[in-house]
Amino acid sequence: MKKVTLIMALLIVATGLAEAQNLPAKKEVMDKMVITNAYFMNKWPDTGKTIITNKERQSNIWTRAVYYEGLMALYSVNPDKAYYDYAMSWGEAHKWGLNGGVKTRNADNHCCGQTYLDLYENEKKPEMIKDLKESIDAMIASDKIDDWTWIDALQMAMPVYAKLGVITGDKKYSERMYQMYMDSKVRQGFYNSADGLWWRDKDFRPPYKEPNGEDCYWSRGNGWVVAALVRVMEIAPKDPHYKEYKKTYLAMMKALLPIQRADGFWNASLHDPTNFDGKETSGSGLFVYGMAWGVNHGLLSAKKYMPAIVKGWNAMASEAVHADGFLGFVQGTGxxxxxxxxxxxxxxxxxxxxxxxxxLLAGSEVWKMAK
Known part of the structure; x- marks a missing residue:
């Protein structure tokens, strides 16, 4: 009797583990994206309304631009006209302009251009990318390539260069993107090939250490690099520097896999779980996005990475999403x-x-692999 009871207990545990490794159905994945997005759209019906925190800011800044990246990803798998119109309204509210104007060299200010370009591909209205192109062209006309002094900048700006290159057919955009990327990676030295991860900026390179003596690899910062590489490879698979982006992306995926938390999230400090440890959605979302995209595009082994993808998505979907759609466990800016x-x-x-x-970026890729 005891033997039978033990066998039954083991079967229950095994069943639980198996279920934990299954993705929910497509509808369940979509439902999580729809409810979280609805929460935001309902809260911000006026797409041109300024954002007020410690000060007032225009709503075409990088934080809002990243949201629209996610919205366009959601739209790509759920073509609800309300999503498209919301994105169009945002561009129109800002007259397709950049925070800081056309003379800006700040990658944060170029991030809105990712959505402007996505919409331009459908609308083909020159005014939608006029200011963006003028700003990027001015950067390319100069010899300065050291503007990206923090790794977040790669995600904010690289996809803009990549898409401008594809739309115009002009190689100058991909070449300058590569030069600036390599300046950040090599000359400024933000990438540590030994660990396959990036220091956020010069302030965090050695001898800076975390409390446990490890290097400081910030979760969301590395997530931004993952997103930059993924989006560039998707936008421009024929880019002559694709092999470099792919190599670095694969190294990062390999480095991120074993440091995922048991609960499916990643810590804010990737190599020091004791330094402000806990669940964090933004970095985790970007890592799930990168891994799911890699499996969907045949760059990563499904057998090896699916458990991490499943665990990561299920953790965010079940533990971070509130009943009303509010998204918890998101670290503030910094x-x-x-x-x-x-x-x-x-x-x-x-x-x-x-x-x-x-x-939403994560969900759009997970949805593609769900049954």
Missing amino acids: KQPSDGQPVTYDSKPDFEDYGLGCF
């Missing part, structure tokens, strides 16, 4: 693990938009 703390289920980050963008 540059290191200590910023925006404490990060909890109920805590509201200073900006509610970019975390949702990361979640």
